[in-house]
Amino acid sequence: DIQMTQSPASLSASLGETVTIECLASEDIYSNLAWYQQKPGKSPQLLIYYANSLNDGVPSRFSGSGSGTQYSLKINSLQSEDVSIYFCQQNYDSPPTFGAGTKLELK
Amino acid sequence: QVTLKESGPGMLQPSKTLSLTCSFSGFSLSTSGMVVSWIRQPSGKSLEWLAAIDWDGDKYYNPSLKSRLTVSKDTSNTQVFLKITSVDIADTATYYCARSGPFSRDVMDAWGQGASVTVSS
Numbered sequence: 001d002i003q004m005t006q007s008p009a010s011l012s013a014s015l016g017e018t019v020t021i022e023c024l025a026s027e028d029i030y031s032n033l034a035w036y037q038q039k040p041g042k043s044p045q046l047l048i049y050y051a052n053s054l055n056d057g058v059p060s061r062f063s064g065s066g067s068g069t070q071y072s073l074k075i076n077s078l079q080s081e082d083v084s085i086y087f088c089q090q091n092y093d094s095p096p097t098f099g100a101g102t103k104l105e106l107k
Numbered sequence: 108q109v110t111l112k113e114s115g116p117g118m119l120q121p122s123k124t125l126s127l128t129c130s131f132s133g134f135s136l137s138t139s140g141m142v143v144s145w146i147r148q149p150s151g152k153s154l155e156w157l158a159a160i161d162w163d164g165d166k167y168y169n170p171s172l173k174s175r176l177t178v179s180k181d182t183s184n185t186q187v188f189l190k191i192t193s194v195d196i197a198d199t200a201t202y203y204c205a206r207s208g209p210f211s212r213d214v215m216d217a218w219g220q221g222a223s224v225t226v227s228s
Contacts, residue, residue, distance in 0.1 A: 001171075032212050036154075041216040043203055044154065049210045087154060091213035095169040099153040 002026050002090050006099035012107045017078045021102045023088035025069045032092035033071045035064055038085045038101075047086075048073065078107060109133035110141075111204050119227045125191040127222060129204030136162055136184040141208040143187040144215060145178065146169035147200040155200075160187055161212065194226045 003026035004066040013019045023033065031051040038046040046055045048064040051071055061076040075082055083106055111131040117127060129143060136143060144188040158178040159167045168176050177190040187204060202222050205215035 025169075032211070036215075043221050044215075045218065046214065046216045049214045049216075053210075055216065087156070091211050094167060094213070095171075096156045096213040098156070100153045 001095060002029065002097050004088055004097050004099040006086075006088055006102050008102060009100065010103040010105070012105045013078050015061045015078055015080065019075045019078060019104065021073045021086050021088075021104075023066075023071045023073070023099050025071070025090055025092075028068050029090045029092035031067055032090055033064070033066065034089045034091060035062075035073045036087045036089065037082075038087065039081075039083070044087060074084050075104075076104075091107055109206060109214065109217040111206060111217060113202055113219045113222035115202065115222040115224055118227060119194060120228055121195055121213075122193055125189075125194050125198065125224060125226075126193055127189045127191075127202055127204075129187040129191060131185065131187070131195070131204070131206065131219075133217075134206060136160075136180060136187070138162055138208075140212075141206065142212050144205050144213070145187075145189045145205055146203045146205060146215070147198075148221075149200045152160075154215070157191075157202075158189060159207070159212070162208075162220050167212075189203050198224065199226045200224060220224070 005024045005104045009015045035048040038044040085101045115127040142164045145157040160178045180187045206217040
């Protein structure tokens with residue numbers, strides 16, 4: 001299975017700040033990378049697919065980038081509703097695998 | 108509007124078979140490219156993809172659990188089922204069903220609310 005390593009495991013930031021979450025795949029996944037947001041007590045929701053494509057309805061302050069084995073999720077101008085756990089997931093090879101998650105909190 | 112909802116027993120004993128149902132609306136599983144997947148999440152932990160079934164009835168399983176999993180769908184293509192045999196305490200988790208297909212077979216763009224399952228004697 002392809003291993004997905006996320007960093008940091010947790011992150012504390014202030015409103016209006018820009019934050020970046022990293023995801024490293026154990027092998028080249030050719031941009032087959034999705035990001036999910038999971039708010040407390042809720043199910044995950046798709047934010048980004050194909051590394052940098054924004055899902056419908058997702059605010060433009062979210063963006064994704066990367067290639068090969070290294071990917072990142074950037075949140076500009078952090079809002080209170082962005083407090084969540086963020087997961088990356090590769091969909092290049094089966095089984096699809098997820099990172100351990102990054103917990104984003106407000107400072 | 109795409110909606111999915113999982114249902115299950117809530118609690119069951121070790122060694123029993125877990126049966127889960129995913130009822131969905133807002134899309135048709137008979138549409139080419141559509142897929143319904145099962146993913147689970149132990150409390151406080153990450154997500155683990157379990158299995159999927161596509162519009163054509165093809166089934167996909169996580170090799171680590173394949174011997175214990177069976178995914179199926181009903182003939183009306185409005186429900187998908189997952190059975191896990193010989194459950195253990197380690198199978199305690201929230202089980203989600205999710206739709207994929209519009210972007211990729213394994214990119215889940217709509218999720219159910221989850222069904223909590225506890226395995227305990």
